[in-house]
Structure formats: structure tokens, C-alpha cells
Amino acid sequence: MPYKLDAADLETILALSRTGTLVQAGERLGVDASTVFRNLRRIERGLEQQLFERTRSGYRAKEIALALAEHAEQVEVQVESARSIAQQVPEQVAGTVRITTTDTILHGLVAPALKQLEATHPLLTYELHTGNEIADLGRRDADIAVRATKQPPEYLVGKQVGPIQVALFASKQYDAVQRYEDVTAGKARWIAPDDALPGHPSVIWRKRHFRKVVPHYKVNSILTVMELVALGMGVGILPTFLTRGRSDLVQLTDILHDCQTDLWVLTHRESRHLRRVSTVFKYLSTTLKI
Template structure:
């Protein structure tokens, strides 16, 4: 049961998976290429499986290596999480807290919230992970997450913020030049900014708004920040969060009655962290800041 495989090997293994080569992993991990190679060789022997097929251009992971990757990643996030916990030792709110949020929230909403938080607690360091992927709190990839859906898992402390409304917007001068669409059908003659890959969002909208389809998008990107920037740049009509648009006088809402989607917003945290001052304080600050944003 108590095997003797060094945990260091798993680090190198993960490094090679991430970088695609022994040399790259060595650079990333601060070791040398022969050492990385030896680690992989030792791990392969210990596990009794071939993890990579070697070539002169790098190392190709085998099927097994890909299957093992999530475990190595879990170990990595756990180690990082351990270090964050250790960093918070001492009086008051201090250490490193890791917050996950969508890119739009992270760029448009959180900065002042975090600034105020850091103002009050200078010893607190904040790591911001901006991704739409549901960062699994249970796997310790982040301490706190701002999510656009109700958390379905137990073991989480969750606070509902409310609903953020999503609507179609455009620059006023764009509308002045191209006219303002009064019906869904009229959208077809406009530059509509939307998603590239068909997403859950698109499917939901297609169901709720009659006459709407993905084909209407003439400017397509999956990057929400780029969509927002395109709207602000006057490139066309696109979706953005209503509270964000309201802050900008040059933006106007379009077809408000037809297009209105509500995003359930939650702040979540692993319940183990409830008694950690750094996480508790950050959690409360995020809840407060987001509530103000929604209101």
C-alpha cells in the first residue's frame, strides 16, 4: 500500500505534459533536461508503463499518460493550496487568496472590489484566475469562485448574489449611422457580435427568442472581452451585462424587451476555508462588491 514512488517524479511528469518536451519541462521547473529525462524514466519503470514516446522534436504522451494527468494536476493544486494556507499564518488577514471568475467579471467588476480589499488588508495577496471553465473548488484550483450558476455540489459555502441581466447593446453613434432595429428580423441587416462556437448561451437564446439564430452573428468571437470591446468600439450590436453598459453613456440598449437574459450569480468557497481569515474576508468583500454591482 505504501509505495515508494517519489512525489517529485510527478512534478516532472506534469511538467513534461505541460511543456511537451524534457527541455521545456526542465526550464519550467528549474532543473536540467537530463534530470527531467531521468525522472520520467524512473517513473515509467516504477509504474511499469510507457508514459511518452520519445522523438527528436519532443515527447508525445501515451494514452496512459493522459489518463494520469488529472491526478498529477490535482497534486499540484493541492500543493499550491497548502502553500497558500501556510502563507496566511499570523495575526490578521494575510497570505495569498486565489479567486476564480469569468474574464468579464474579473476585468470589469472585480478590480475596484479587490483594490478596496487590499487597501484594508495590505498583507493580503490576491491571485485572480480568469476563466470560463468551472474551476473546481473541490480540487482546490481556487479558494473562492464567482460563478454564473447555482453550485450543485455539497461541501461548499455559497452565497447568491442575484441576477445579472444580459442584453443587446451598441454604441449610440453606431445606431445613429445604421438605425436602431425595432424587431428581431431587422437584426439581420446589422453587424451582430456573437459567439463563434455554438455555446449553451446561444442555444438558450435561440429557444427563448423567436426568430433568433446563430447565423445572425456577423462578428464572431468566443472571447467575451473582445465582444465587449467590439461593442464599445462601435463595431456593431452585441450582448453585454446591463450594469456594465449603464456605466458608459455612449452605449444604448437595443430590443430590451426581446433580449433579456438573467445570469444567476453566486460566490462560492470550500467549506473548509470558512474559518480561514483570508478567505472569509475575501469572500465577504466579493459578496458585498458584487451585490453593489448588481444593484
Template structure:
């Protein structure tokens, strides 16, 4: 029996997407080509791995067992690819890949890289901006920082310092008005859009019946900051960012505190370089979120 990695990779994609068409689009091949690869894998193994239907594909029991082994093998191959890249590039160390949000990368981690290199000058980091939790089991990242605690098997989570937020406006928007006496229902508000789902900030807006005042939404905290700084609207943003930019806090009911988490795979819990980066992330958060 001969099985090549490309065919196995195709099977993993089909199994995860539950659709030949979706998997084919991701892999950049036609449905027919992908179908032939799955057929070839079934012939090579002598097993029926998937069931095709009008609603997509489903794994057979045998397919589920093969998938578990295929993904484990994929993890090792992914690590080999990273190692080969590092050696080819003549790097002394593999980059530590950190997946987190735009705000964490730009406002918290990037400004404090010197703290990391003061203690560990040889470390290389890859800061990946993403709103999705990277698959740490498949080593898409070594460390993730997220605002929700994931519960996937094999992952370890550690709580980071809390992030407080408020409503903030510029002097231009206030135009001499008292920020403590505004009727928010008659103001222009800026907040996060629904890309992140039913997050606490969105729930807060509904609870206080401020939907009609929500004049602009964005998936970017930095965009909301620029809206506030320009004087166009009152923005819901983290306190530490608003303080940096000299914005004025507008009186409002308390906004829910966000609780970020650092996430890593249990296999890396004793890796000294990854531990050093984890400690650095904690220090970055403590330095950034502490208000003066």
C-alpha cells in the same frame, strides 16, 4: 525510501495530464527526463503507478491511491510557499486570491476596493482574471466567482445577484432609427465567441436564427462594449455595463439571465478574512447589478 517533492510534483502532473509529453511541456523538461523521474518514484515506492500506452498514460489502482495522498501533500506545500512569500515580503497578511472573469475584476470588484478597505484596511487581495475555475482544492485561489455552479467535492457555493443582459447600440449606429423597430436579421451583431462553450447567449442566437447577423465575436465583454460604443454593431452585453456607457437598448426577445456563484473551499468557511472578502464580493455585485 527517499522521495523528493520535485519527483512527486512530476507524478501529479503526469497523472492529471494523462500524457508524458503534455506534462513534460508544462514542467519544461524533456520526455526522457520526466520518464526517469516517474521510474525513480516507482522504484522508491516499490509500486507500479502508471501504465504507458500509445494513447497516453493511465493510473494503476495503486497509482490512484498514491495520487490522492500526493495531491493532499501538494496542497500543504503550496500553502507553505504562500506563507514563505508573505513572511519574506514582510507582509502582515496573506493575500486573498480571487479568481474570476475580466468583467468581474474590472467592472465590479476593482472599482469598489475602497468598500473593502474601509472596513478591513489590512487586507491584501490578488485579483486573478481567468475563464477557468481555479483549483480551490490545491489553493490556486481562495475564492472564485463563476457563471456556472461547480460541483467539485469540498467546495461550497453561494448564489450571487443575477446578471441581466440585452442588445445595445450607440446613437452613431442607430443614426436616427428607432431602436424598438429594427429587424435584427439585417443588422450587424457582436457577441461572445465559442471559447466559453455552448453558453446561453450562443443558444439564444441560434434559437432566433441570427447566426448570419453575427458580424464580430470576442471572448471579452469589454471588446464588445467598445464595438457598440464605436457604432460598428449592436452588442450583446450586461445591462449594468451598457447603462454606465449610455448605450440604447434594442428591442429583442428576452436574453437568458446569468446566475453567478461565489465558490470557496469548505476548509475556509470560518476564516474571518476570507469571509470578509466574500461579503465584500456580494456587496460589489449588489451595487453593480442593481439598475437605476
């Protein structure tokens, strides 16, 4: 008699295909790793074929597992939609929304927006992940991505909020540099994310206009660039949304138009139909001001 997959089987396959390890899959499912292993063995025996390749780094989904995971995602979306409909207070949206962004965008834009959203949707909770990668949204490790990019991945849908304008800044207490001419004269120490973000527009711009300059401080985020600039430790290229209202900083250049990129609010095609996701997505898309 053919093996009959059920919803729990699909949930196991989806969790393992997303995470790649028994431990992480178990955390998603609320069981231990040994239970995930036993369930996988049972499913594979029933289907009479291997669903995952065992590698040193974990479990890699084979073609059939990926196909089953797609169906499992559809089931997941439908279940969440049904839960939203069944809420006792229809106008109230509840649940957890996972957002991935950079620390700079979180600090300057997303966190203040979520604080305002709390007043109208107090039952929503959030998991906030900061990093420079965007791939986690494709694996459904996040529901929404707020990213600076010129070309979002094709598998995501979203809205372009607008251009992120940047300029060169120094601190008012950095006596050696208070004008752009001080920078061109070689008086400035530079603060930049060269190693962490080698393709960042600010890094490319500096290398084009100041080819011989080696940053005195190399950091791993634009937020850290601002913190060090504010301390008077050097100059750095910063987004103007981050410096808005900062009376302690001096803008040394006009807006560097050839150095700007675009801010996008992105989500997966199927996740956008979930009420909790669509609520936050629409709010961020219309509220974020840069």
C-alpha cells in the same frame, strides 16, 4: 525494506498529476524537468509500480497516483494553514490567490473589488486568469472561480451572488438603430460570440427571436461585444453591470429575463480553509454587486 514516501515525493506526484508534463511540474516545484523525471523514476522504483502512463500529450496519472495526490493535497492545505498561523502580524493576510474568471466579469466586477480589498489586505497578491472554462479550478490551477453558470460543478462549493441581467444595446452614434423597432425591421448589424460561446444565453436568445440573422461580427468574448457596440458597429446583448454608467449606450429592450444566468463565487472544498483564499472568497461573495 518497504519504500518510505516523504513529503517531497508527494509534492512531486501532486505537481505532475496537476500539470501532466515534466516541464510544468518543474515550474511548480522550482526545479528543471530532468530533476522531476529522476525523482519520479526513483519513486516508482521504490514503490515497484508505475504511477503515470506516458502518452504523446504528457503524463496521465494512474489510479494509485491519483490516490496519493489526494493525500498530498491534504498535506499542502495543512502546511499553508500552519504558515498562516505563523505569520508575524496575525491580522494581516499574505500570499498569492489565483482567480479564474471571464474577461467581462474581471473588467466589470472583480478588478474594481480587488482594488478596494488592497486597502485592508496589502500583502495579498493575485494571479488572474481569464477564460471560459471552469475545469482549471478542479485541477487546483486556481483557488477561486467567479463564473456565470446555472449549475456549478458538484466538486466545488460557493455562493450565488445573484442573477446577471442582460439587455440589447446599441451606441448613440449608431444612427440606423436607436429603437428596438429598428432591430425588428432588419436595420441592425449584430455582434455576437457565436463560435466562441455557442451555448451562451445571448446566442440562444437571438437565434430563437431572430432566426435568420447572421452576426456581422463574430467575436470571442462579451467584453469585445461591448467594445464594438460602443463604437457604433452594431447591436449586442450585454450584461447591465457592464453598461452601468455608460452614457454612450442606448438600451433597446427591457431586461431579457429568459436570457439571464447566475453569478457564482466558487472554490474547492479544501481550499476554502486556507486563510488567504477564505479572505478573498468572503470579500468577493459579499462585495460583488450586479
